[in-house]
Amino acid sequence: MRLSNRLAEATELRLPATLVFDHPSPRKLAVLLRQRPEAVGGLTPQAESRPPGTLVGLLRTAVESGRSDEFMDLLFAVSRFRPAFQAADGAEWVPDLLRLADGFEQPVLVCFPSLLAIFGPHEYARMATTFRARRTVLALPGFRDGEPLPATVEAIVELGARGVLRGTKGAPFALLGHSTGGLLAQATAARLEELGARPAAVVLVDTFALDGGGGGAEGPGAGTEAPSRMTGAILARDGGYGSVDDAKITAPTLLVRAADTSSAGVVGSWPLEHAAVDGRGDHFTVLEEDAPATAELIEGWLREVCPQSPDDM
Structure with missing residues (x-):
């Protein structure tokens, strides 16, 4: 960055x-x-x-006028017109994971980009620097403008699971997601467990359950800071995947809650079994200027739930 x-x-x-x-x-x-x-x-x-994109301009207007709900209805409708593929047809679109840091400790950490507001692997760049020479950090790359998108939640989860398996090459791995990226990390973990490839752990960074407040149109990412950090493709994608649900998993789960709730309005929450720690900063800075502190919290927890064997050292 x-x-x-x-x-x-x-x-x-x-x-x-x-x-x-x-x-x-x-x-x-x-x-x-x-x-x-x-x-x-x-x-x-x-x-x-000049307006950065039609949907971005509309979002800014909707947020400033208090009509976010109406905008989200429009978003769902627009998303249906994006080129898309089903889970069974996604083999050619399996992404190559991006390498953000190299290290020797296991498990490898695989990051899922947020769907709304902060998008793409760059949101994990600062955190990854803390893990360098200690733990490998990989990230799913997201989608470019014009690329076909997974048509359903099942399709994007299947794509993520295939990407994780191909990118980690048999090494133990943990999944991590910030905000709505945590929803995808959780759902992908469930799919991987179905495939017999259980993640060593799942880390949710200030993630909110969809029915728990803070994850919808009025939650994190819907403030006036969000539009300048979005593209129309990301907005359309979020509209199409608004039905991501939480799925039970056996892998241990950590929720890192942002201590400052001013940007989100609510405290990070998760309905399924998990451990929780309070991190520094707000919903955005937890992976920006406060990213090193967030990384140390995650690293400490991973060492507890995923102890290193002599062969891993």
Whole structure:
């Protein structure tokens, strides 16, 4: 994230948050920025005032006018028109996991992007730096604008399960998700257990049950800070997957609750069996400036529930 921010300052372009993850090396990225800045979606500051996308503009208006419920109804309708595939047809779309950190301790940590507001693997970049040289951190990449999306909850869960199995290559793994990403991590854990590939653990970072408040249109991600961090594709995806439900699992579960509830309005909660700890910051900063503290809480808990054997050291 620091590299992306410095590049944006140097080029005076508004660059995608996933810029660094989308290109294989800093050298190739530098050449592309110099020769073809439009290829990475850069916008000049003069163009900044243009609406970033129809759905994003509508969301901003809906939030500011107190009509979020109406917007969510529209979102559900729009999502039905995105190109999509079913669970049985998703083999060609199984994602390659992105590697955010390398380490030797097990289990490997696999992160699921949030569906709303903060999207993509970049939201885990700061946390991953704390795990470097200690624990491998992988992340699902999410979807690009224009790519077909899983048509159902079952399809996205199946895609996530296949991605985890392929990316971890037989190593023990734990699943982690922030906000709505926690819902997907939980559902994917249930699917993996059905497949006989039980996760070593599941970590939910300030996740809210769908019927527990804070996860709907008025919950985290629906504030006025959210629109500038969204794209139409992410919004449409969230509309289509509003029915993600919690599924019981046998893997131990940790809920990291944000201590500051001012941005969410409610305290992180989870209806199924879990351990809970209070982290620093609010719903957003828990993975931003407070990410190192969050990572240490997770690491301490993982060491308790997943003790290392001599062969793993």
